Amino acid sequence: MPATPTSAPLQQPARLSLWQVLACGAAIVTLSMGIRHGFGLWLQPITMAQGWTRETFSFAMAIQNLSWGAFGIFAGMAADRFGAFRVLLVGAVLYAAGLVGMALSTSSIAFAMTTGVLIGAAQAGTTYAVIYGVIGRQIPAEKRSWAMGVAAAAGSFGQFLMVPVEGWLISSFGWQEALLFLGAAVLLIMPLALGLREPGFAAGGAPLRDQSIMHALREALRYRSFQLLMAGYFVCGFQVVFIGVHMPSYLKDNGLSPQVASYALALIGLFNVIGTYAAGALGQRLAKRHILAFIYFARAVVIAVFLIVPLSPMSVYVFASVMGLLWLSTIPPTNAVVAQIFGVAHLSMLGGFVFFSHQIGSFLGVWLGGVLYDRTGSYDIVWYIAIALGVFAALINLPVRESPIARGPQRAGAAA
Known part of the structure; x- marks a missing residue:
């Protein structure tokens, strides 16, 4: 049967080199994710300087995660329509403005608007949904999961690199000055974005597609997997x-020094480089639903063991190292499954919707951590919820169908 005319634009070869996409994309994710990993x-x-409760700080961070998820949908739509380059430029400016606002806010409302809404919107335009859209469009399917693993590993390396730097900036210059330094550093995303200017978007428009945004969205939201x-x-x-947000305080409450928390977060980032890369590479060989189920169940086991054994610097470092292997390793297989099922034409948008769900969970995790601590004086209840949710997530990923979605003849090209 001859190919339909509309399918041809979706099968054009990659126009940016693999290593250019990976180098620029990885550097952007390293910087963007590295900064946000240290906010704890x-x-x-x-809170000590402003006289606020932990719930006040936690609420702003929860708003940040929710804002990141909500704006991520629109950032994904914009990246699919106009290309990642323009979205990254706007995101970098918003990030810098948000960090400056975080440093200078004197009221809880201003803090929530800058640390929460503004930085959340900035992260939506400078992290995975946008970068993975470029990877999906520019890198062949047989290397896509691996490439997504490389990008996720870069974000993990950013945590390993940036968290100790952020701790050093705070101790050496003060928390406000440290945020101002980071506000200047994040503007490096702008020149890096030049390497992700996709030729198909050079004239300000997107390549032709077989599906409209609304059709692609309706199709995905109705699909069980x-x-x-x-x-x-x-x-x-x-x-x-x-x-990430509450463990430093949890450790300090139990008599451990702030340096233990900094090293623990850095270890999470270091070992996550291995975990995310491995998850992306394994996604080329194994069923991605099995990889995801294993990751979630393993997290539940690791958290349970951490709570059972006596707390010490060594137990913290072991926990951080093992948890690091599982930290962001869900990202490559999850996004690769979305691309495998629905194709890459609307990958940034669909990835944004999946990530919005992630950020609703983030909102509840960070906010409940602050609320329940202020109510009970302990994080125990939230730890137990995290264990139960890990088992739940492992079970619900097993029935996911990874095969391309069946479409009519007019839509077949979108799965290419």
Whole structure:
């Protein structure tokens, strides 16, 4: 049967080199994710300086995660329509403005608007959904999961690199000055974005597609496997953001020094380089639903063991190292499954919707951590919720169908 005329534009070869996409994309994710991974280090300095409760800080961070998820949908639509380059430029400016606002805010409302809404919107335009859209469009399917693993590993390396730097900036210059330094550093995303200017978007428009945005969205939201992936990603957000934001305070409450928390977060980032790369590479060989189920169940086991054994610097470092292997390793297989099922034409948008579910979980994880601590004086209840959710996520990922969605003849090209 002859190919339909509309399918041809979707099968054009990659126009940017693989290594250019990976180098620029990885550097952007390293910087953007590296900065946000260290925000937990500011919880105690800011609350003590401003006289706020931990719930106030936690609420702003929860708003940040929710804002990131909500704006991520629109950032994905814009990247699919106009290309990643323009979205990255706007995101970099918003990030710098948000970090300056985080440093200078004197009221809880201003803090929530800058640290929460503004930085969240900036992260939507400078992290995975946008970068993975470029990877999906520019890198062949047989290398896509691996390439997504490389980009996710870069974000993990950013955590390993940036968290100790952020801790050093706070101790050497003060928490406000440290945020201002980071505000200047994040503008490096703008020149890096030049390497992700896709030729298909050079004239300001997108390549021809077989599906409209609304058709692609309706198709995905009605598809059972997409719903299951979103539910699993909700759990991922709950677990990692609760741990990332509240673990430094949890450790200090139990008599451990701030340096232990800094080293622990750095170890998470270091070992996540291995975990995310391995998840992306294995996604080329194994069923991605099995990889996801293993990751979520392993997280539940690791958290349970961490709570059972006596707390010490060594137990923290072991926990951080093992959890690091599982930290962002859900990202490559989840996004690769979305691309495998629906194609790459609307990958940034669909990835944004999946990530929105992740950020709802993040909102609840970081906010409940602050609320329940203020109510009970302990993080125990939230730890137990994280364990139960890990088992739940493992079970619901098993029935995910990874094969391309069946479409009519007019839509067949979108799955290419």
